[in-house]
Amino acid sequence: AKKDYFEFEPFLIEHFNRLYGAKEEEYNPMVKVEFLYMIAHASYRNKKFNQSLEYLSQVTVVLSECAKSFQRQYCVRNTQLKSANLVFLNRLQEAIEHLDKLLEEHSFQMKQEEINTMVNLGVYHFLNKEYKKSQALLNSMSHSDNWYKKIMGMEWVLKKNLMEIILFLELEYIDLAEAKIRSVERNYGGVKGNPNYKKAYDFLSLIKGYINNYHGPRSGLKETIIQGLDFVPYQQEDIQAMAFYAWIKSKAVQKDFYPTLLGLIR
Secondary structure, eight states, rough: OOOOOHHHHHHHHHHHHHHHHOOOOOOHHHHHHHHHHHHHHHHHTTTTTHHHHHHHHHHHHHTTSSSSHHHHHHHHHHHHHHHHHHHHTTTTHHHHHHHHHHHOOOOSSSHHHHHHHHHHHHHHHHHHHHHHHHHHHHHOOOOOOOHHHHOOOOHHHHHHHHHHHHHHHTTTTTHHHHHHHHHHHSSSSSTTOOOGGGGHHHHHHHHHHHHHHTTTTOOHHHHHHHHHHHOOOGGGGGGHHHHHHHHHHHHHHOOOHHHHHHHHHH
């Protein structure tokens, strides 16, 4: 609930080892799968990508003992998380291929799973500088923000809007980016003072500054970024917040987004 993955991961591992340390004991495989997946997810959020993949491989083994319907459910989650780890291990094309295959071949049981797969794939195409493919996936998501808010939650919708803004900027659709910023400020102004959304609004302010100086020199942008964002120790910093920061930093240092992101995460 607190999203404190830094403290949550060792807590999970400690109790997992206590519960499943004796190999001869019987266990419910579905519970064990959920436990392993939680550890894999927390490891990913803590930027321990190889460790996350190791726990996902254990998920796959135990999953073979579960009912087919349960296997289908975790097939989507495993593929999404595996792909996310591969992105940060500089294996972007593999991540794209996994999600492409998932969208083509899988029959999704939950709408949220399909939506997340589409958004993640759009982000990976964005990292690969395939902006038109990202836009095509974005355009295929035709429901209103209110609809997505009911299905995915407000935080998810706010992040989606921020991703749309930076996609418009990469495509040089400055008017659309500015219109989307005004829409965010109008529709989500009520949460601006909420500390959970502070970084999102700090990032939005940086984007506005970038747009205002779009055709000018970028020399002062890096210093503005450092002054405009609050940082916590690297191990505790949220990986998604770092990804947004990496994009604006890439503009300041005039480098491509993906290598800038990898350098920051490492």
